[in-house]
Amino acid sequence: MDMKRDYYEDIRLLDSGSQIFWLIALLAVLTAFPFFASSYLIYTVNLMAINVIVALGLNLLVGYTGQISLGHAGFFAIGAYGTLVLMTKLGLPFPAALVAGGLISALFGFLLGLPALRLEGPYLAIATLGFGLTITQILGRIDYFGGHMGLQAPPLSVFGIEVTGDAGRYAVIMPVCVLLAWGLRNLTKTRVGRAFVAIRDSDIAAECIGVNLTYYKTLAFAVSAFYTGVAGGLMAFVLGFINPHTFNVMISILFLAMVVVGGLGSVLGSIMGAVLISWLQIELNRITELPLLGPLLEQISHSVFTISGLPNVQYVVFGLIMVGIIIFEPLGLYGIWIRTKLYWRTWPF
């Protein structure tokens, strides 16, 4: 089936002609999308694209390298604040500020990676959780960063072109997203990517075959933080206003959920997970407005749960979907995708 006959086939970015075809088709759809979609839909897709970037970065850390993080809201915040502060206080143009914001975030990722060398599993989870909480506390206390009042995003202009509206922002966000996804797929096919996977599978074995643990673990944290920081910088412009509260611990957990639901150690899985969770977050809101089912669920919620009513159901449904995916498909959405593909390959037998 997917038999590799030599090394170069293994490191090829795209495995087959049909993959190239579908990739081009996808890019065409993504290009045409803003010309046909409503502003609301474009906004939703912008949010999804940003979450995809974070999920890619987090999957590199969790799925490929086997290091957990519950503190990615911290990197998200650093990227957002970094980008805005560099633009408003130092007058950097947007593209430079975005990259610099990502690099600052990467620096913090490197720093967090150092203690992470000695921590594993639940201990690492707690350490990163602490990091995420600390960052927002610190940001809230420094007036230079707007304190608890937050910061307003300046007008966005890229290479001299003023960007307004959701379609404009889409034109900025989507290329970054595609570029970073391509970058991650490329990375996983290199020596570095294989070193990450070796660390995940067994760090002692990895060290025995010559993988420098210090270097690669901190590198994984730095790259992951860079991705998340860039996503944060873009998010600041989608929201137009940020304050420390925007980056609460709930977001870190959602990021992790995207990666786990999507499929650990897979680029496609990260994308699917981020898209599904962002979509559920936004669309489950409307569950009450469904005919028949909505009022019924509301009735159940009022009699069984609390007075706040349906939002409880919304979270229950959200939780059930996630639990269901993990139980029935431990590989996440990516696993479902693989199975569907196999099914059709051998169809009708």
Add this chain to the structure above:
Amino acid sequence: MAKRLFLAAALLAALALAGGAWAGVTKGVSDTTIKIGQWGPQTGPAALWGAVARGTGVYFQMINAEGGINGRKIEYFLRDDAYQPDRTKAIVKDLYENVGVFGFASGVGTSPGMAVMPYLVKNQIPWVGSASGSTHWAYPPKKTIFAVYPNYPDEAKVLVRYALDTLGKKKIGFLYQNDDYGKGGLEGAQAEMKKRGLKLAIEVPTEVMDTDLSSHVLKLKEAGADAVVLWLLPKQAAITMGTAAKLGYKPQWMACSTLSDAPLMYKITKGLWKGVIFGNFAELPDSDNPLMVKYRKAQQEFAPKERWGVFFYAGFGFVEPMVEGIKRAGKDLTVDSFVKAMETIKDFQGIFGKVTYGPDRRQGIRQVFLAKCEDKGQAKRLSDWIDAE
């Protein structure tokens, strides 16, 4: 070729339809209905404040039961944003672009509000009565945005004035949370003192996460403040009271309206809240004001399980001016006629202080009244509505 022609025709038809939908009709308004939206956290860390949004829902149900406004029933869309600004923005865009609401009522929180304000301003969407005391909404004035909540500086002025003039206190201390909420109060207190050529005896900031406030309270005690104004959240206010009792420090405590739920404060301070004087932006829960009586009845009818707390009925109060504006705009309701009608509102009173708008005025209320916590957490009204200026 035929396909292309078909596509072109379909595109033209779609454009024509879209054009038709735009011409003449105000979004969200039909002969029999008005669509109004609101965001409010029903889940997550701020879910407690979501009662505001549900209160608004009951208020609209009551109005519909009375026959609506100018023959139009209100269709109310409440969406949960979990206090996450990105979700608030999605909700607002969806409600405006897809559902097609006329405007937004209330809406909890500063950061969710800030995230959607530029969009509301750009599209000239009416938004009345944000449930947040931030000054961003009304200053500078924006055409379609009307603030109701008395802002923090105004409230602090009233409290300080009362301490100086009525209680005859000399040294006023100010203990506040170090953010825009606390600083807003501080600013007002400083302004009131400055007007008289005085200064606050001491200003002590706290951080939200501080749980040991003994050094803060000690500073107040050493400065000899005989009245202390608290601009904190309930938990820290309770810690302050406990610490002060331990240190044997007994000034006249005063508090802002975020601490105006006296029974709750009495309970969490184990009785130490007794004697505290606090600001109020809404009538007391057991008030016999005819509107309050009517609203209590509506709550019992439409949402009997809700707690009749200040957050819940504030959801009525924040939206009263909007309903008044829609009423005054009459049968011909458009965004422009609504804004014009809102600007005619002068000294309108519901269960909050008097509301006044004008061509350059978007801050509706600049009044609070004071109450004192008595035995068992009962609130006793001390004053009538007091103007900040």
